[in-house]
Amino acid sequence: MKKTIITVVGKDTVGIIAKVCTYLADKKINIEDISQTIVQGYFNMMMVVDTANSTNSFMDMADDLEELGKSIGVVIKCQKEEIFDQMHRI
Numbered sequence: 001m002k003k004t005i006i007t008v009v010g011k012d013t014v015g016i017i018a019k020v021c022t023y024l025a026d027k028k029i030n031i032e033d034i035s036q037t038i039v040q041g042y043f044n045m046m047m048v049v050d051t052a053n054s055t056n057s058f059m060d061m062a063d064d065l066e067e068l069g070k071s072i073g074v075v076i077k078c079q080k081e082e083i084f085d086q087m088h089r090i
Contacts, residue, residue, distance in 0.1 A: 002051045003081035010074030012043040019072055027061065028053045043074065
């Protein structure tokens with residue numbers, strides 16, 4: 001299993017979750033966990049996804065999601081789980 005952490009942050013608009021999830025489904029990326037909140041009109045979502053069956057490389061996925069984010073007015077970042085874990089280790 002290859003896990004990736006995806007974060008999405010920006011002004012709340014209709015369809016953010018739908019567009020991100022559609023991209024992931026098209027690339028055969030499974031969502032394992034998802035959390036989203038909206039605070040005073042700002043959208044924040046964190047996802048843990050499994051990229052083991054993905055049709056894209058990690059870099060292609062990260063670039064595609066960054067471009068998707070720009071097109072819908074949010075910032076989308078991807079981190080491999082092992083890097084995320086090391087960064088947040090006490």
